[in-house]
Amino acid sequence: MGRLTETLTKSLENVVGEAGLIRDSERMQSYLSDWRNAYRGEAALVVRPASTAEVAEVVRLCAQAGIALVPQGGNTGLCGGSIPDASGDQVVLSLTRMTQIRQVDPGNETITVEAGVILQRLQEAAAEAGRLFPLSLGAEGSCTVGGNLATNAGGTAVLRYGNMRDLTLGVEVVLPDGRIWNGLRGLRKDNTGYDLKQLFIGSEGTLGIITAAVLKLYPAVRSRTTAWVALPSTQAAVDLIGRMRGLCGDRLTGFELMSRQSVEFVLRHVAGCNDPFAEVHPWYVLIELSDTLLDAPLNEMLENGLGEAFEQGEALDAVVAGNETQVAALWKMREGISEAQNHEGPSLKHDISVPVSSIPAFIETADQQLQAAFPGVRIVAYGHVGDGNLHYNISKPVGSEDAPFKAQAEAIMHVIYDVTRAFAGSISAEHGLGQAKREAARRYKDPLDLELMRTLKQALDPAGLMNPGKLL
Amino acid sequence: MGRLTETLTKSLENVVGEAGLIRDSERMQSYLSDWRNAYRGEAALVVRPASTAEVAEVVRLCAQAGIALVPQGGNTGLCGGSIPDASGDQVVLSLTRMTQIRQVDPGNETITVEAGVILQRLQEAAAEAGRLFPLSLGAEGSCTVGGNLATNAGGTAVLRYGNMRDLTLGVEVVLPDGRIWNGLRGLRKDNTGYDLKQLFIGSEGTLGIITAAVLKLYPAVRSRTTAWVALPSTQAAVDLIGRMRGLCGDRLTGFELMSRQSVEFVLRHVAGCNDPFAEVHPWYVLIELSDTLLDAPLNEMLENGLGEAFEQGEALDAVVAGNETQVAALWKMREGISEAQNHEGPSLKHDISVPVSSIPAFIETADQQLQAAFPGVRIVAYGHVGDGNLHYNISKPVGSEDAPFKAQAEAIMHVIYDVTRAFAGSISAEHGLGQAKREAARRYKDPLDLELMRTLKQALDPAGLMNPGKLL
Numbered sequence: 001m002g003r004l005t006e007t008l009t010k011s012l013e014n015v016v017g018e019a020g021l022i023r024d025s026e027r028m029q030s031y032l033s034d035w036r037n038a039y040r041g042e043a044a045l046v047v048r049p050a051s052t053a054e055v056a057e058v059v060r061l062c063a064q065a066g067i068a069l070v071p072q073g074g075n076t077g078l079c080g081g082s083i084p085d086a087s088g089d090q091v092v093l094s095l096t097r098m099t100q101i102r103q104v105d106p107g108n109e110t111i112t113v114e115a116g117v118i119l120q121r122l123q124e125a126a127a128e129a130g131r132l133f134p135l136s137l138g139a140e141g142s143c144t145v146g147g148n149l150a151t152n153a154g155g156t157a158v159l160r161y162g163n164m165r166d167l168t169l170g171v172e173v174v175l176p177d178g179r180i181w182n183g184l185r186g187l188r189k190d191n192t193g194y195d196l197k198q199l200f201i202g203s204e205g206t207l208g209i210i211t212a213a214v215l216k217l218y219p220a221v222r223s224r225t226t227a228w229v230a231l232p233s234t235q236a237a238v239d240l241i242g243r244m245r246g247l248c249g250d251r252l253t254g255f256e257l258m259s260r261q262s263v264e265f266v267l268r269h270v271a272g273c274n275d276p277f278a279e280v281h282p283w284y285v286l287i288e289l290s291d292t293l294l295d296a297p298l299n300e301m302l303e304n305g306l307g308e309a310f311e312q313g314e315a316l317d318a319v320v321a322g323n324e325t326q327v328a329a330l331w332k333m334r335e336g337i338s339e340a341q342n343h344e345g346p347s348l349k350h351d352i353s354v355p356v357s358s359i360p361a362f363i364e365t366a367d368q369q370l371q372a373a374f375p376g377v378r379i380v381a382y383g384h385v386g387d388g389n390l391h392y393n394i395s396k397p398v399g400s401e402d403a404p405f406k407a408q409a410e411a412i413m414h415v416i417y418d419v420t421r422a423f424a425g426s427i428s429a430e431h432g433l434g435q436a437k438r439e440a441a442r443r444y445k446d447p448l449d450l451e452l453m454r455t456l457k458q459a460l461d462p463a464g465l466m467n468p469g470k471l472l
Numbered sequence: 473m474g475r476l477t478e479t480l481t482k483s484l485e486n487v488v489g490e491a492g493l494i495r496d497s498e499r500m501q502s503y504l505s506d507w508r509n510a511y512r513g514e515a516a517l518v519v520r521p522a523s524t525a526e527v528a529e530v531v532r533l534c535a536q537a538g539i540a541l542v543p544q545g546g547n548t549g550l551c552g553g554s555i556p557d558a559s560g561d562q563v564v565l566s567l568t569r570m571t572q573i574r575q576v577d578p579g580n581e582t583i584t585v586e587a588g589v590i591l592q593r594l595q596e597a598a599a600e601a602g603r604l605f606p607l608s609l610g611a612e613g614s615c616t617v618g619g620n621l622a623t624n625a626g627g628t629a630v631l632r633y634g635n636m637r638d639l640t641l642g643v644e645v646v647l648p649d650g651r652i653w654n655g656l657r658g659l660r661k662d663n664t665g666y667d668l669k670q671l672f673i674g675s676e677g678t679l680g681i682i683t684a685a686v687l688k689l690y691p692a693v694r695s696r697t698t699a700w701v702a703l704p705s706t707q708a709a710v711d712l713i714g715r716m717r718g719l720c721g722d723r724l725t726g727f728e729l730m731s732r733q734s735v736e737f738v739l740r741h742v743a744g745c746n747d748p749f750a751e752v753h754p755w756y757v758l759i760e761l762s763d764t765l766l767d768a769p770l771n772e773m774l775e776n777g778l779g780e781a782f783e784q785g786e787a788l789d790a791v792v793a794g795n796e797t798q799v800a801a802l803w804k805m806r807e808g809i810s811e812a813q814n815h816e817g818p819s820l821k822h823d824i825s826v827p828v829s830s831i832p833a834f835i836e837t838a839d840q841q842l843q844a845a846f847p848g849v850r851i852v853a854y855g856h857v858g859d860g861n862l863h864y865n866i867s868k869p870v871g872s873e874d875a876p877f878k879a880q881a882e883a884i885m886h887v888i889y890d891v892t893r894a895f896a897g898s899i900s901a902e903h904g905l906g907q908a909k910r911e912a913a914r915r916y917k918d919p920l921d922l923e924l925m926r927t928l929k930q931a932l933d934p935a936g937l938m939n940p941g942k943l944l
Contacts, residue, residue, distance in 0.1 A: 107711075107828055109714075110827070152667075158660065158661065163661065181924065182920075183921075185896060186827040188828075189861045191902055193674075193921065193943060194674065194925050195637070202663055219717055238579050242581075293773070353661045355659065389660070389661045426663070427664060428663050429661035460924075460927065
């Protein structure tokens, strides 16, 4: 790998202007660590191009000099994928000045945006056009479209609308040699060869830099209903989602599972949360139905489904939110879990997925093995049942110290990932690999998967200058 | 490329057994041309392995000997993608003995099938599990899942459910060197690196041989309504689909456009078809709404939407089918177009797509340029508005001869493809490239697209033995 020279720095400044270059160590800091401060690196320079042509020229100049590039969006990732290494030789390429909404095309149900557009701004632009852009996740106020594409972001609407990949019709990419690949097509059908955009989506900046995308829009939602349901088991959750989906089809837009342990932490630590039920139950789901129709009979549909579920013993108790305040209160319980867990000491987070039908056996097996090996650990299991995606997080036993628990982190992770593998699951459902899970991927992925990935990396980025040390 | 020897033939017979080998010239015939007899080739041998292990061994043996392989499914493709070349050196690898439905998993809403399963059999297996497998196209009684995957098949349900790619969670692939890549995962979320399955879907057998897939299931449909609507223009069709989608969301499962010319051919040549209207109108759409609910108020919804459309001048007249017989009669008019056109002499078929919002301008421009260059040609335009996919087919002028018209086929195609390119469209929306559109793809695709495709081909099939002469 090369090192940045004064001449190259001057050339880069000629491309992006003074406003696009950050050399000052103090001003660089926010680009060198993620929002949680979990990962930290050094950089020779931060470059902030304002157009695709500028990105292309920056990449071309760095490629010529053999300088490694780290593309960066809103810096909200959980796996350190956008943080440079410790060498100080890498250049951070921030896309945050590329904030144009290039086109809204209601007739084609598409919106074309640049990589630096904040997700929430994209959602608002869709709403202004009377449409919905469905991707929704905790960081939406600061994460960027480019990061969403690079990590194939998930979130709470995947059950109905799919991951970021499913929402994307076309992308514009600056290739590792600085050429611009124009895959910015707004077509729903195109069978003229390999679907190249799929390579770049989810590749975490290791094959090129996505600078813009054509994304799908959906009809606005005009009715919504939300329920909180107590269940006897995780099998009941799998049965109930099948029942509700069969009955309601795509009106089922949310189905979030929470263990009693998760809810207990929320009740203990999040102000204003109250258990909707007098009795304690082992599992809960939050169900959301929505419709494009005004005044769609969603409550009736929900009550029909729940009525059947009570008869079958799948549901033990239920409340349906009567107004927006109650809806917000129920979602607050779901969304408060992660924060609540932090009050109980270090939280070991695992973002896994298995086939939906394997969720009950996965949880039973993982719970047993963990309790056998690490008696007393508290398991905070929750997640998106319809996606098979569980946030299977672990807190220390009551009364124990942080340090010895943290020292067990890797051993605990291996137990969980071993069980995940046994159920043909994934060790990163929606957070990507970044630098955090690179080693784990080497251990848990099929060697042939890794070989094919390396073959593609070698073919498209033979010099290895695109976000080295991430993913692979 | 190598040539088949008696020793290798013996080795292949040891793998697949006598029943899996066809050497007899007469018995080979049906594997050497497509169902329309539009493409014809020769082969050294037809091999019909019955399991993934057998496919892998056949591929390994042929790779060692440098023999080119042509994978083949139901042989219903329209672009000659599964037909060997004229050399007689290639080996046809037919997947039609791989007909296992390996697993139906209602809890995961998935079905795992082998490549040789007929699409209709797959639809039936889904129905037996109380679910829907939505892919639907004319050849469904004989096309195979492997072919659907290799060509990323489309059809009439794409508006709501997407292409074959969107219906696929995992694939099992025999790589060009004979190793088996196990990408047969039933996960809705997996972000642990490049999404390798996307490479193989739609690659027409040029990167490996898909032997099985995990596919998504959907809730069964329990209500349906169908209408036939007369429109003043193609812009009205774009406006009306936006209106209906906004109102009905995903209940809108069909929206098929037909020009008066298309309908006239059907009325003239297809027995039992009658114009629902006394007056002649320039354009028609067939609208279908469906729902998972029994007795969903679809007629009311349809009438609300059409009421608004009449007020806005988007619709001129409409009939709603009152029973299944009338539904079938309306679909018969849509599905009869292709056959009806054959009665009017040779039909030059073009399967293009443009952004939905560009359909009106595309049709106006292409019509004008064609009539200027080839006066009197009859344009049969119809297709899936929501996908931007038009079957823009041309019949000869009234009273003219076949031969001079056929001689203009390439010039007519270039006019249409030039206009398609001007509107950022695709020259093959759902039929693939095969051998039919390979040259056209070279002319109409961005050279960088072709270069990237060649880079991938070179990386994954360096010996060039997988379906050579197709796609690239």
